[in-house]
Amino acid sequence: MVRKITEISTEDQLMSYASDEYHKQALYKKIWNILGFLIPTVGSCLYLFTIGIFRKRYRELIYSIWTLVHPQIFTKKYVPQVEITSLVPNEVLLRLYEQAKITANINFEELFVLVELLQINQPTACFEIGTFDGRTTLNMAANTPDDAVIYTLDLPREQVENTKFSLDPFERFAIMKETSGTRYRGTKWERKIQQLYGDSATFDFTSYQGKIDFVFIDGSHTYEYVLSDSRNAITLLRDGKGAILWHDYPDTSSVLRAINYLQASDSRFAGIRHIVGTRFAYLICE
């Protein structure tokens, strides 16, 4: 069959028109899809950065966005420092037990500082988050008044997959031990210690609130856990007075971010100080 040139060109024109139409439709669909994401996102941002500023959880979100966009602004900032010599007198009597450190324990110098702080504070009730092998628990019991109680909370290994916030995989070693507190068990200080079990983010702290003088936070080190543990710690203090000690500041970045954030954004934590030469952050509430 011989087609006339005019016939062919009309068909080509029709095909090219159909193809143009198709591309146009595809483009409209793309723009529509983008707008479908963009409009609610812009709306949410407008809300977040205006009305949202007045809500605590949104302020935290804004802070998290900032730390993603400009991490250097926050990660280079530290809370003010304090020398241990300005916290404790020249002469302190200490009892040090189980001095040998294993992975996940605080180091020897930190153990020394911890018991110094206990000796000068003389707390009658302490709360520790994160028992592990009980080395810090034992030393807390040995350096507090005879009638003091040490509550120590640990995550049972059976609960490792069932926590409110995600855990850092590096923390699994300390969680997966068979028994919590092996180093204080069977010692003469055990009578002062009450072992508690649970996830610190869902644990019911009600019966300890307003009854504690010294809190030591060394449980999960993720950002969410440090925030949650710190806010719970404040509610534990007797008449709002006492001391809170955090481990792994400033070397663990999630702890650094959480403590920096609390110190900068919440007046209850404004007095947090980093103890020079240690990985401790310390807050005295008076």
Ligand SMILES: C[S@@+](CC[C@H](N)C(=O)[O-])C[C@H]1O[C@@H](n2cnc3c(N)ncnc32)[C@H](O)[C@@H]1O
């Ligand atoms: C670094 S170790 C504590 C070490 C201890 N302070 C010492 O120096 O001997 C952390 C402990 O926190 C516990 N832990 C981790 N996540 C927790 C959570 N969500 N709630 C309660 N305890 C948790 C772990 O099971 C582990 O025993």
